[in-house]
Amino acid sequence: MGVINFFEFINTDFFSWVVLPILIFLSRIIDVSIGTIRIIFVSRGKKNLAPLLGFFEVLVWIVAISQIMKHLDNIACYFAYAAGFAMGTLVGMILEEKLAIGMLVVRVILVKDECQLMERLHNAGFGVTVVDAKGANGDVKIVYTIIKRKELEEALEIVTMCNSKAFYSIEDARTVNQGIFRNSQFYGRSKPGNLSLLKRSGTFRRNVK
Known part of the structure; x- marks a missing residue:
């Protein structure tokens, strides 16, 4: 029925x-x-x-x-x-x-690092790589950090707090190998590991551990 x-x-x-x-x-x-x-x-x-x-x-x-x-x-x-x-x-x-799947590369170009952006990112648990470069108006520093997508908002907050006019770009990182990343169990501390390596980028001159 x-x-x-x-x-x-x-x-x-x-x-x-x-x-x-x-x-x-x-x-x-x-x-x-x-x-x-x-x-x-x-x-x-x-x-x-x-x-x-x-x-x-x-x-x-x-x-x-x-x-x-x-x-x-x-x-x-x-x-x-x-x-x-x-x-x-x-x-x-x-x-x-x-x-928030995947990894991102955040690239920040600084003329002056008066608020010690590298150290602030490092203290927040992010792996940081710095390259000395030349811009149209003289010497600059390019700061690279490879982060998880869910950490983007916090990383950008650190950047804008240091310099609200800082130039930065963000792109997807398809493959990341042997990096320093945040330890999910201990906030604000980085995992032990090798220096960050981004396969698509050029040679990095100095790494902040």
Whole structure:
């Protein structure tokens, strides 16, 4: 009796114009969110997780698109599909910010280091590398630090507190090997290890330990 009632329900106008569009909308949010995270994992070199997410992404997408093809005369499904894609993109971006996956390279160019930025970053637990360079107006110092994405806000706060007009740039570090990073168990102290090495950058002249 219950099975009969279920089949009767899915053939009603309420299911076709309300329940089905909602299900398609939710399915699109799920598969687009997974897709956004999958692309991020691909860019981060996560070879194990990216294919797994791709499997579930396509699986959910097939379920959603199959319902669209079965109800081509239902315009509500079209709007639900498009709205789910838009919302899924937003949700995926929010999830990426919350997960804060990967490493970043923060590069700061200083004309004068009056507030001892290198020491402040080091005391906060960040590995620091310094390069002497020349700018348009004379000698400058380039300060490199490789950090986790979730630590970016704190690192930038230290930089701006030292010099609110400091020039800095931020980029993704795809591969980091043998670095000094924060010890998650002891705030403000760095892990023992070798000097930080960024494969994409040039030769570093001096390292602050």
